[in-house]
Amino acid sequence: MHVSFYGAVREVTGSMHLIATERDRILLDCGMFQGRRDESKEKNKVLPFDPGILTNMVLSHAHIDHSGRIPLLTKRDFAGRIICSRPTASACEYLLPDSAHIQESDANYLNYKTVRSALSQIKAGQGGKKAATRELNQIKKLLKKNRHDLDIDTINELIAKHNLNGVRPLYTMEDAQEALTYFDGYPYRHPVSIGKDMTCTLYDAGHILGSAVAIIRVKENGRNYTIGFSGDLGRFGKPIIEDPTLNFEEQDRHLDLLIMESTYGDRIHDPVVDLKPKLKKVLTDTHKRGGSILIPSFAFGRTQEILYFLHQIYDENEVPRLPVYVDSPLATKLTRVFGEHPEVYDQETHEAFLQQGKNPFQSAQIHFVNSVEESIALNKESQPHIVVSASGMCEAGRILHHLRYKIHNRKNTILLVGYMAQHTLGRRILERGTEYAQSGRKGEPPLVKILGKEYPLKAQVAAIDGFSAHADKSEMYRFLQESNLEIKKIALVHGEEDQTLAFEKDLNANGFKVVVPRRGQTLNV
Numbered sequence: 001m002h003v004s005f006y007g008a009v010r011e012v013t014g015s016m017h018l019i020a021t022e023r024d025r026i027l028l029d030c031g032m033f034q035g036r037r038d039e040s041k042e043k044n045k046v047l048p049f050d051p052g053i054l055t056n057m058v059l060s061h062a063h064i065d066h067s068g069r070i071p072l073l074t075k076r077d078f079a080g081r082i083i084c085s086r087p088t089a090s091a092c093e094y095l096l097p098d099s100a101h102i103q104e105s106d107a108n109y110l111n112y113k114t115v116r117s118a119l120s121q122i123k124a125g126q127g128g129k130k131a132a133t134r135e136l137n138q139i140k141k142l143l144k145k146n147r148h149d150l151d152i153d154t155i156n157e158l159i160a161k162h163n164l165n166g167v168r169p170l171y172t173m174e175d176a177q178e179a180l181t182y183f184d185g186y187p188y189r190h191p192v193s194i195g196k197d198m199t200c201t202l203y204d205a206g207h208i209l210g211s212a213v214a215i216i217r218v219k220e221n222g223r224n225y226t227i228g229f230s231g232d233l234g235r236f237g238k239p240i241i242e243d244p245t246l247n248f249e250e251q252d253r254h255l256d257l258l259i260m261e262s263t264y265g266d267r268i269h270d271p272v273v274d275l276k277p278k279l280k281k282v283l284t285d286t287h288k289r290g291g292s293i294l295i296p297s298f299a300f301g302r303t304q305e306i307l308y309f310l311h312q313i314y315d316e317n318e319v320p321r322l323p324v325y326v327d328s329p330l331a332t333k334l335t336r337v338f339g340e341h342p343e344v345y346d347q348e349t350h351e352a353f354l355q356q357g358k359n360p361f362q363s364a365q366i367h368f369v370n371s372v373e374e375s376i377a378l379n380k381e382s383q384p385h386i387v388v389s390a391s392g393m394c395e396a397g398r399i400l401h402h403l404r405y406k407i408h409n410r411k412n413t414i415l416l417v418g419y420m421a422q423h424t425l426g427r428r429i430l431e432r433g434t435e436y437a438q439s440g441r442k443g444e445p446p447l448v449k450i451l452g453k454e455y456p457l458k459a460q461v462a463a464i465d466g467f468s469a470h471a472d473k474s475e476m477y478r479f480l481q482e483s484n485l486e487i488k489k490i491a492l493v494h495g496e497e498d499q500t501l502a503f504e505k506d507l508n509a510n511g512f513k514v515v516v517p518r519r520g521q522t523l524n525v
Contacts, residue, residue: 001218001225001525003257005517006048007031008494012421013065014043015494017259019227021220024055024195028214028229028259032068032099034395035423044069044170048520052077056194059084060231061211062091062300068099071171074179082183083192085202087210087341089185091300094333098299100176102396103169110167112143112150115158188212189249201252206234206244207469208301209338213245215252225525228258228487232494233471233479237272239308240338240360242346244471246483255487256525262495263419263470265503270466278464279309282415283319283386286460291411292385293322294459296399296426298392299331301469302418304338306388307361312352314365325378327369327398328390335361335368379405392418394425403429404450412459417467422496425450433461473503480512490514491523 001021007014008031015031033043051073059082060066070082070092084092116139123135143158145151159166186192191199197219202212214229236243270278286293297303303326314321326332338361342354353360369375375398378387389399406412407429414433420426425448432446436457445456471479480487490512492500500516507514517523 001220002522003227003259003491003525004520004522005491005493006519007033007043008065008261009517009519009521010495010497010500012263012419012494012496013040014069015060015066015231016048016069017229017493018049019216019218021195021198021218023220024198025053026194026198026200026216027054027057027073029060029066029231030057030069030073031066032064034065034393035421041170044072047072047076050077052079054078054080056080057082058194058200058214058216058229059088059092060205060214060229061085061208062088062095063208063232063298064095064099066231067092067095069170070182071096071100071175071179074182075171075175078182080182083194083200083202084183084185085210085212086185086187087337087344088212089183089210090337090340091210091334092183093180094330094337095300096176096179097173098330100169100171100173104172107167107169108150108152108155111155111159114164114166115143115155115162116140118162118164119158188245201249203245203248203252204242204344205231206236206238206242207232208234209241209304209341209344215248215255217251226252226255227525228255228260228485230258230260230479232261232263232469233476234469235269235272235471235475236478238305238469239352240305240346240349241344244475244479246479248484253484253486255485256489257523258485258487258490260476260490260492261470262476262492262500262503264468264472265476265492265495265499265506267472267499268474269468269472270464272466275464275466276309276313278466280313280319282413282462282464283313283322286411286413287320287322287384289411290384291409291413291459292381292387292406293413293415294399294402294406295386295388295415295417296392296394296403297328297331297388297390298418299328299390300334302392302467303328303331303388303390304335304361305467305469306417307335307366308349310386311358311360311363311366314363320384321365322384322386324366324386324388325369326366326388327375327378327402328388329370331388331390332368332370375401378402392426393420394429400425400450404453404455406459407448407450407455408458410458410460414459414461416461416463419465419468419470429457429461430463433457433459434463437461473506476503477510480507488513492516
């Protein structure tokens with residue numbers, strides 16, 4: 001038996017690993033690469049194997065960097081099932097169609113620009129002159145149904161007519177809906193047959209709602225093998241969901257190999273107990289300036305956690321009760337998923353909210369923005385308020401428009417509450433905002449490009465990294481040392497190379513046998 005590593009190897013996104021026996025091949029995750037647009041596009045469109053060889057797939061959790069390429073799998077001869085927890089299956093019902101919508105929208109817009117440019121050149125003729133403004137307006141009118149909606153049929157016809165290089169989405173809404181028919185959701189600690197003499201049992205990973213540590217047991221050639229896959233491990237002591245599992249069933253304890261994440265392999269988060277005081281300080285300081293707070297947030301997990309803390313803080317009457325707007329249709333839908341799965345809430349959430357007859361994610365101050373018109377109006381709102389909007393790394397979505405309107409006002413605060421991957425707008429805002437603050441905010445503010453235009457980063461930039469859903473270095477050690485797992489070897493994945501190699505060094509020094517695979521590498525078990 002062997003394991004091959006195809007994604008989230010010496011990097012954070014694109015989680016994908018393959019377990020192969022003589023009879024079966026089981027895929028662990030099928031995630032999307034995120035980061036530099038062109039590089040990610042090339043990585044995402046190619047699967048490193050024929051999906052027809054797979055028996056089944058195990059999905060650790062619903063985040064797109066773990067699930068986002070499933071529709072590619074299911075439209076290319078995959079004939080198995082996708083095994084995951086029940087909350088993960090519920091969340092993917094919204095996350096995968098949303099991802100498809102983004103793919104289609106991006107492709108349609110790029111095709112619109114291609115056709116518009118080609119028609120402009122045709123109008124201008126061969127003389128090298130630019131098309132007149134009147135002619136450009138005529139072209140735009142031809143390619144749009146109204147001021148905002150593209151005429152996709154006309155654009156596609158013109159691409160074919162003029163032999164232009166059109167862009168195709170990675171997958172469509174139809175592909176995503178088809179992929180959802182392959183999902184089977186199971187409760188934690190429930191063994192599931194996934195191949196010949198092969199079972200999978202899911203345990204709570206404590207990362208987000210439904211996240212799982214997968215324990216896969218195999219019998220081959222008279223020998224028993226056990227492989228663990230951590231997915232993404234969560235923190236200890238965070239609200240809403242349970243801590244990462246430490247007590248595994250006897251038959252699942254003895255691991256030949258643990259495939260383990262290492263996102264924060266060389267970092268320590270702020271203590272969980274410090275999160276509320278730090279959030280209170282940001283709210284109070286920004287209110288004193290008369291500004292608003294913009295929180296880029298992942299739609300699944302982070303948004304609900306922010307709402308939970310704001311609800312608690314407002315109930316304690318220790319900060320001004322600014323109105324809170326959740327401006328993400330996806331986050332609104334996923335908040336409903338949280339409400340549908342109280343069986344995985346921790347005791348603190350039951351005591352603080354459910355037993356008091358309260359919904360953790362709703363209060364008089366929390367408003368869910370539904371329409372585009374409401375979102376546009378919110379962009380221009382001058383009274384102090386809080387906006388929680390996706391995407392979490394500021395790469396797409398309504399957050400970009402809120403940034404355009406708020407980033408150049410010194411009264412405002414951009415509060416970063418999650419991991420910002422390399423080469424993302426969120427990372428640039430964090431790094432440039434931190435550097436500007438360290439200089440005493442003297443001189444010209446740094447510039448950041450949003451939707452093709454540069455804006456001065458005058459807003460305050462604050463970061464509370466303790467909100468991260470990933471275990472830090474000490475918490476990953478706690479999982480390894482305090483759980484009842486006995487581990488022969490660890491393969492570190494899902495971390496930028498410096499973090500993974502630092503964690504490897506520390507683990508080796510503490511008696512663990514560790515390997516850091518490269519993309520495409522295979523390990524024999």
